[in-house]
Amino acid sequence: MRFSRALRFPRSFLSPLAAVAPAARDAVAGVTCLALVLAPVAAQAQSGERTQVVRDAEIEKLLMDYSTPVLKAAGIRVSAVKVILIQNPTFNAFVANGQKIFVNTGALIESRSPNEIIGVLAHESGHIAGGHLARLHQQIANAKILSVVGMLAGAGALAGSAGGRVGQGGVGAGGVLAGSQELVRRNLLSYQRSEEQAADQAAVRYLTATGQSAKGLLDTMKRMDDNSLFRTSGLDPYVLSHPLPKERMAALEQLAKKSPAYDAKDSAALVARHELMRAKLSGFTERPETVMRRYPPSDRSVAARYARAIMAYRTARSSQAVTLMDELLREQPKNPYFWEMKGQALLESGRAREAIAPLRQAVALTPSSALIRAMLGRAMVASGDPGVVDQAIRELSNATQREPELADAFRDLSTAYARKGDIGMAELAASQYYFARGEWDQAATQATRAKAKLKPNSPAWLRADDILAYQPERPPGK
Structure with a gap:
């Protein structure tokens, strides 16, 4: 498992609310703080807070296995969707940037069954299939118009109210403006509530079509209702972006129980994988005392020993970690992620040469994993063995071709090329490293150096040229 450096989300990940003119944005501020689907990314991005993305081959594979049948039932191209894991202890998931589903680590750790997470993913797939984010952009555009109308009305009221004095037959401009802004806010919130209900209904359809129960989604709604974050007694339902949990549960329960798949159960194999995922996330993200409470030494299950x-x-x-992983590998020698974990423990404790063999085994068992290939390449580079430099370049090149956003793999690739004496390719890889991190100026500097050393019009030279030709979107005023 890898945690990204603290990254700011790019502008394309922002909520559409970020694009609203200041006056209109103020009028719909309630959407940003209440919206389950968009608020986490939007609030962090607009405040400048940095968010950590978690990368893990085992968990990403499981989440895609959960998502694939649902996406197919929804008529969504599976390869176009990416499930992204966010380090956050709350139970939450949301859609942003069109076809990216974000899931909090807390949702996975606290989930009690695969069906709960599958239900959540089905709900988010409903947002994608329904084009809700695209339509929200249009609603935001409408909000801008309403806000301008409100401001004009306020200006008119000011002109015709005896200098704006209230109580002399005139209407205060502040009251008109406040009223128009409240209308904008309620219109948007009403729109979002309807979209949430539509996504719930779509989720049940997809789950039924794939022979899966919607009970997990109901259980999630119940948890939301029990959670103080979602307690809504005394709140005006018209200032909420989501239907009240009890209302959602009632509507969902009626629909879900009509499904012939309502009593369907998760397979034992899927439950086992789910428990390993929860154990892994707990082991990596929670405090040691929390891990020990969840998985005490008396618990001899595979998941507990993994954690x-x-x-x-x-x-x-x-x-001790390696000893425990060896014990698990004796029981499950074909589990690539156990081999990966052993390799990571060795690599990151300064035993890079020893890490190569288990990581090679992991790659052999799951050759399509760019993340594991990148770790194998890193181990080879860190070993300092000149005999494996060419192998490191092959593994790292394979990984970065599969996933060009793997910045650290480009850094290791640059080191490998430098050790081989190929400075042009080392500078190109360094340029790609900075490019993947969004550090455009450094990327351009390295690309310029690389072009001077690479054969003109060769594939590598053209990649450097593409980086130089790229025009990043700059924040306003810069």
């Missing part, structure tokens, strides 16, 4: 092995690795007890 304790990861916790040992995190607390600088790498030898």
Whole structure:
């Protein structure tokens, strides 16, 4: 498992609310703080707060296995959708940037069954299939118009109200403006509530079509209702972006129980994978005492031992972590992620040469994983063995071709090329490293250096030229 450096979300990840003119944005501020689907990214991006993205081959594969049948039932091209894991302890998921589904680590850790997460993913797929984000952009555009109308009405009221004095037959401009802004806000919130209900209904259809129960989605709604974050007693339902949890549960329950798949159960194999995912996230993201409460030494399940092995690795007890992983590998020698975890524990405790063999085994068992190939390449580079430099370049090149956003893999690739004496390719890889991080000026500097050393019009030279030709979107005023 890898945690990104603290990254700011690019502008394309922002809520459409970020594009609203200041007066209109003030009028719909309630949407930003209440919207489940968009607020987490929007609030963090607009405030400048940095958010960590978690990358893990095992968890990403499981989430895509959960999503694929649902996406197909929704008529969505599977390859166009990406599920992204956010380090956040709250139970939440949302859609942003069209076809990206964001899931909080807290949702996965707290989920009690695969069906709960599948239900959440089905709901988010409903937003994608329904084009809700695209239509929200239009609603925001409408909000701009309404806001301008409100401001004009306020100006008119000011002109015709005896200097704006209230109580002398005139209407205060502030009252008109406030009223128009409240109308804008309620219109947008009403729109979002209807979209949430539509996504719920779509989720049940997709789950039924794939022979899966909607009970997990109902359980999630119940949890939301029990959670103080979603307690809504005394609140005006018209200033909420989502239907009240009890209302959603009633509507969902009626629809879900009509499905012939309502009593369907998750397979034992899927439950086992789900428990390993929860254990892995707990081991990597929670405090040691929390991990031990969840997985005490008396618990001899595979998931519990996995969590304790990861916790040992995190607390600088790498030898114990490796011993525990060897025990698990004796039981499941074909599990690529157990081999990966052993390799990571060795690599990050300074035993890079020893890490190569288990990571090679992991790659052999799951050759399509760019993340594991990148880790193998890193181990080869870190080993300092000149005999594996060419192999490191092959693995890292394979990984970055599959996933060009793997910045650290480009950094390792640059090191490998430099050790081989190929400075042009080393500078190109360094340029791609900075480009993947969004550091455009440094990327351009390295690309310029690379072009001077690479053969003109060669594939590598053209890649450097493409980087130089790229025009990044700059924040306003810069």
